[in-house]
Amino acid sequence: MSDRTADPSGSPQRGSLEVTKYAGGPFQQNGYLVRCTRTDRVAVIDPGAVAPTMVQALRDGGWTVEGIYLTHGHLDHVEGLEAIREFTDAPIHLHPADLPLLDRAVDQAAAFGMKFSASLPPPDKEIVPGEALPVGDGELQVRFAPGHSPGHVVLYAPADGFALVGDVIFQGSIGRTDLPGGSLQRLMDSIKSQILTLPDETRLLTGHGPETTVGQERRGNPFLISQFRGEFA
Numbered sequence: 001m002s003d004r005t006a007d008p009s010g011s012p013q014r015g016s017l018e019v020t021k022y023a024g025g026p027f028q029q030n031g032y033l034v035r036c037t038r039t040d041r042v043a044v045i046d047p048g049a050v051a052p053t054m055v056q057a058l059r060d061g062g063w064t065v066e067g068i069y070l071t072h073g074h075l076d077h078v079e080g081l082e083a084i085r086e087f088t089d090a091p092i093h094l095h096p097a098d099l100p101l102l103d104r105a106v107d108q109a110a111a112f113g114m115k116f117s118a119s120l121p122p123p124d125k126e127i128v129p130g131e132a133l134p135v136g137d138g139e140l141q142v143r144f145a146p147g148h149s150p151g152h153v154v155l156y157a158p159a160d161g162f163a164l165v166g167d168v169i170f171q172g173s174i175g176r177t178d179l180p181g182g183s184l185q186r187l188m189d190s191i192k193s194q195i196l197t198l199p200d201e202t203r204l205l206t207g208h209g210p211e212t213t214v215g216q217e218r219r220g221n222p223f224l225i226s227q228f229r230g231e232f233a
């Protein structure tokens with residue numbers, strides 16, 4: 001247990017986590033640094049092409065990396081792992097169902113007409129749905145959300161009101177399901193059970209493009225409205 005002090009106003013204790021987005025590369029992929037402002041411990045989320053900039057921020061801040069947490073194994077979300085590994089030995093976490101994707105990173109690149117020769121460091125730990133990944137005094141709860149990839153997870157910070165959703169859902173759109181191991185049915189089930197069950201005001205920090213909220217997508221996302229016929233609006 002942490003020794004969080006109670007809020008004298010009696011309102012729920014606000015969390016300690018602060019998120020910064022780093023976007024870049026040919027896929028305009030979003031990586032994130034989640035920092036506990038009380039301890040300066042940081043989680044690195046999805047270090048893609050922009051990883052060197054993330055490393056610079058870690059260096060400048062003098063922060064300690066607690067873990068490297070991957071929402072899924074697609075190349076654009078993991079191609080910067082080596083740059084992060086050169087900076088820190090903090091463990092890399094990935095759901096085991098996406099391990100084959102990581103192993104086939106070179107093939108993934110070829111499928112997009114790209115060359116990728118760097119060797120990716122292997123994950124150190126398996127992400128287990130239901131567990132909480134630590135970030136200093138805070139935590140990211142693991143929600144299993146396959147469909148875009150077989151081992152996709154969403155990382156939810158309930159005390160801080162945000163979720164790192166990778167490529168499950170975007171502002172006005174949803175993740176593609178035509179890549180190996182993808183399934184539209186499973187993606188829609190994941191959105192219904194793991195995203196739309198979160199409070200409306202929850203910030204959704206996406207793997208590409210601008211952030212959104214659960215409420216905004218519940219009411220305005222054309223893919224959800226057509227699939228669920230407004231059931232969740």
Ligand SMILES: [Zn+2]
Nearest residue numbers: 072074148167
């Ligand atoms: Zn992806």
Ligand SMILES: [Zn+2]
Nearest residue numbers: 074076167207
């Ligand atoms: Zn992506």
